[in-house]
Amino acid sequence: MATDDFRFERKLLPAGYAKPEVLALIRQHPSGFREAYPPRWVNNLYLDSPGLDDYNDHVAGLAQRSKSRIRWYGDLHGPIPKPVFERKSKQGTVSGKRAHSMPPLALNGSLVEHKLRAMLSELGMEDPVWRCLDQRQPSLINRYHRHYYLSGDGRVRLTVDSDLAFYAPDHTTAALASRPPADCAVVIELKYAPSDSDCAADIANWFPCRIARCSKYVLGIEAIRHA
Numbered sequence: 001m002a003t004d005d006f007r008f009e010r011k012l013l014p015a016g017y018a019k020p021e022v023l024a025l026i027r028q029h030p031s032g033f034r035e036a037y038p039p040r041w042v043n044n045l046y047l048d049s050p051g052l053d054d055y056n057d058h059v060a061g062l063a064q065r066s067k068s069r070i071r072w073y074g075d076l077h078g079p080i081p082k083p084v085f086e087r088k089s090k091q092g093t094v095s096g097k098r099a100h101s102m103p104p105l106a107l108n109g110s111l112v113e114h115k116l117r118a119m120l121s122e123l124g125m126e127d128p129v130w131r132c133l134d135q136r137q138p139s140l141i142n143r144y145h146r147h148y149y150l151s152g153d154g155r156v157r158l159t160v161d162s163d164l165a166f167y168a169p170d171h172t173t174a175a176l177a178s179r180p181p182a183d184c185a186v187v188i189e190l191k192y193a194p195s196d197s198d199c200a201a202d203i204a205n206w207f208p209c210r211i212a213r214c215s216k217y218v219l220g221i222e223a224i225r226h227a
Contacts, residue, residue: 006094008197011214012188012207019162022186023147026160031203032152039147042161045070045169046217047136055139055221065090067217068136070102076143076172080105094194107141107172138169140220156200157191166220178223184214 014022026033047068048054057065066089072080083105088097143165149158162185165177179185188207192200204211 005193006091006096008093008190008192008194008200009095010190010200010204010211012190012204012209013183013212013214014186014188014207014209015183017186017208019160019186022160022188025207026149026158029203029206031156031206033149033158034152035148036150036157037148039145040073041075041143042146043072043074043076043143044141044216045138046140046142046220048139049136052139052221055218058215058218063090063092070105072105076141077107080107140217140224141167141169141172142216142220143167144216151199151203153199155192155196156203158203159189159191161187161189161216164216164219166223168224178220178226180216180219180223184219187214187216 054065054067066087068087070083070085072083081104083102085100085102086097088095144161145163147160164180167177190200190204
């Protein structure tokens with residue numbers, strides 16, 4: 001699995017601002033943000049232990065923690081021709097992830113565990129994804145619409161996520177979707193190398209909000225528990 005360099009990931013919660021207002025703020029930012037990629041829907045199937053160890057580690061704020069997910073883009077339901085397994089790790093204040101291509105999958109109203117096991121069987125026991133997921137099971141599906149930006153000097157990436165929805169893995173109909181709290185309706189995230197911390201701090205301080213903790217995985221587990 002290819003490993004990204006570890007980086008800082010900082011979230012800003014512009015509570016009280018609608019998405020169009022947030023996008024307008026980014027266009028006005030003195031760092032000269034430009035669109036780096038067309039907006040698209042991001043879908044994630046999270047996998048955790050039966051006891052939700054990854055979720056509990058995040059809630060406890062452990063310095064070293066991880067989460068596993070299968071990501072795809074576009075439609076939530078139907079064929080998923082190019083799913084990607086991602087193992088995201090946090091070490092202290094920096095994050096990194098490993099990515100691995102997977103066989104095609106399909107989501108048609110639900111994703112029960114036997115479908116995942118059938119997919120894993122195609123990989124074989126020596127595959128690193130098989131080894132990682134053998135002791136995990138579907139725990140959450142989430143979906144959001146993402147805008148991508150890059151600062152004028154190319155040092156800081158920025159994303160804007162909105163229209164978040166959370167689903168239990170065995171119930172992915174729109175009628176059963178759970179939404180995040182109002183103060184997490186739009187999430188700005190800054191991603192940058194440790195060497196660019198000063199630059200990123202100046203960028204963050206310009207916005208009319210401050211850095212906050214906001215894990216979509218934690219929000220999602222809590223949302224479907226109370227749905």
